[in-house]
Amino acid sequence: MGKRPVQLDELISQEYRHGFYTPMDVDAVPRGLSEDVIRVISAKKQEPAFMLEWRLKAFRHWLTMTEPHWATVRHPAIDYQDIVYYSAPRGKADGPKSLAEVDPELLRTYEKLGVPLQERELLAGVAVDAVFDSVSVATTFKDKLASLGIVFCSFSEAVQSHPELVQQYLGSVVPYTDNFFAALNSAVFSDGSFCYIPPGVRCPMELSTYFRINARNTGQFERTLIIADRGAYVSYLEGCTAPMRDENQLHAAVVELIALEGAQIKYSTVQNWYPGDKEGKGGIYNFVTKRGDCREANSKISWTQVETGSAITWKYPSVILRGDNSVGEFHSVALTNHWQQADTGTKMIHLGRNTRSTILSKGISAGHGSNAYRGLVKVAKSAVGARNYTQCDSLLLGDRCAAHTFPYIEVKNPTARVEHEASTSRIGEDQLFYCQSRGISAEDAVSLIVSGFCKEVFKQLPMEFAVEAQKLLGVSLEGSIG
């Protein structure tokens, strides 16, 4: 890791000081991270004791870890003591007062994406009172969900209202010991989403953070926990296609999915955070741990992601196929333009019998963008009859971009069938010529070909989302064609 405080050894050797804690001024938690800061976060959120203990254990473990450097990404060292780990929900005075104060570049992008006017204000962080349609929409949805027994709320709310579910499942897929960023997240996460679908319930609508009004300002260390009980089904959408205004550079979120017997979880992400400017200055570092656990037989978890934002994307949505006959899927489109870097992929861990997984990854690199697929398919000795099919394709636009493929395949069972295929190429001159000779401009032709390239992944997205994602690709690629 970058700079470590001098008193680090002191902290590591420190005993757990039950009952001792320095009261701090709640509204002004200083920069940096210590046990006291964690106690303050936990106290402010009025968490039960088990949460505080869990956070502290995570923090102590984090202190023993070093920042990983194996990904094919480059960034300046991160100073973890220079981050404010808790800030009270931002006052309305912080944001721009009206759309007139918002960066015109951002407004033009909204225009192109066709974002409704009121939503533009929300997305740009304009401090308006939340009195537009989606509030009432959100409330209506909440009533409907509650009548089915579905719990869908912020993480803080869940800790208060369903502590037993949180205690049972939190960290059961991504333990705090998992990796450097997961440990950090476990220690300091401020909020996130929680979702529980009771047995046999098919969630009647796509759940989305977009509809959850209190999802704003959940901060940089977000934590999501979704549990689908026996035979339940849920489709969950994260993020949205419009670029979000955000002041935090480091994002280290954790997402845990748990599917019990016969349950299905479909998790879709469209990520379009600020990628930095054309020279590669600024932009979000998106270091995320996402993992699903097909804990019981016949369950299914499916990840779909469209990654076009962030200066650096570093994430591997994974599935542990524990239950017999369980199914894991990963569909991904990652686009890097200008100086963006993406190191993304998945892990499929086959443990149960007759488990199946499919990986479909499409990488598009333009400008100086660098795109790496890194995946692991692991078939344990117990996974009789496991089956995996992986396809990774890369499309190169521009002679200074890069595309890498690092698939790891570990097979310990002879009845397994594992196949991996990857290809890398650029847009064919003949394809471009074909389109152009039919009156389609070069830029539109590229956009058309890219859409075709990603079609198999977009097919997996909920319909409205897919349309938006397609438009987003077009916008993100602007300026990449000479």
Next chain:
Amino acid sequence: MRIGPEEPCVPGFLSAYPSLAVQLPGAALPWLRRSRDEALERFAALGLPTTRDEDWKYTSVAAIARRTFGVDAVADVPGNARTVVLHHAIEGTHRMVFVDGRFVPGLSQPMPLPATLPEGARIGSLAQALDTWTEDAEAFFAAADEAADGFAALNSVFWSDGAWIDLAAGVALEAPVHLLFVTTRGDIANFPRNLIRAGDGASATVIEHHVGPDGASYLSDTLTRIVLGRGARIAHTKLQQEGRRSFHLANVSAEQGRDSAFLSHALAFGGQLSRAAITTRLGAEGCDAKLAGLYVGSGRQHIDHHTCIDHASPRGTSRELYKGVLDEAARAVFNGRVIVRPDAQRTDALQSNRNLLLSEEAEVDTKPQLEIWADDVKCAHGATVGQLDADQLHYLRARGIGESDARALLIRAFAADALAGIEHGPLRARLESLLPGALPEAM
């Protein structure tokens, strides 16, 4: 991470060097002495790799690190060496035999070699070449010392002999050169080193063959460096038939000149733990590289192949096919890197690794990998792991072929692809005949 002085292996080698240095070939040449001294320092710093190194993630050399190996110089050639050599001889080749790391002219054939060679072909023992062709050797050695792991450094310290093959421009060797490295004793370490250079338009086939007794535990640490001039062509076949208790660690690296062709076959049958790193750099325009491999393991064998095809220049073509058959508790590792550098436009690269698992206990870890920094390229790779196809077995059995014959037939067919590119008929026939011995349970 490294294995350093806390395990016996590393200090064992370090302490053996000072007294041995004066007896090693070229001890009188200051530059060579310096090269060995520097390699020793490199080895002391590098130590042996551990599984924390990404390149050694699946291969642990702890069994090597835990013990020491003798490096003492000359011992007599045992009487049974001749029988071993005749058993492994390959028809229609020039044969050079090295026993326990040293050239034995009496077992080589036809000798003296130069008489049967075209003009401009200089072939001989590396140790002797240092005396005859000293001025050429220095530059060549400098290039061979680039490899960065502890085992390569160790070879640079202790290499005792090997082949020197130097072909002037336009020289074409008709018959393959068969380099046979025989280990006769346990508890020793061998460090063969081969330097092969083909001038512009020259061509040759070289078979690098390692054999040893099944009962003895020893270490072979080999290094082969191949340099191809403009339009040159080298076919290199590495046949590893070490004893079943031995350790075999090999480095083969090629540097290709313009429009040159490098054809590599790596065949691994023996050894308790074996690893071959095969690298080629397509250093000028229009190169062609073909890498093929076959690894067959049973018992508790561990077989590792690391290949790297480095497209550093435009218009290069590479084809790679590695196949593995694993029975009982054997474990195989394949790591194939294809790099396309920023200016290597119009590169065309294909890579494939296919594995056949025959038992519950067998294991494969494969990692084909593409690193592409140029846009006008056509690159693809694939990897599969599976078992024998039940439909194919059924088809054969329905035609009256017994189960074990049907399985043997399918295994043979699976392996055949990887051997198809071998041009020397007797060698190909030999390789095909080795399968049943390597898979005692399955065939």
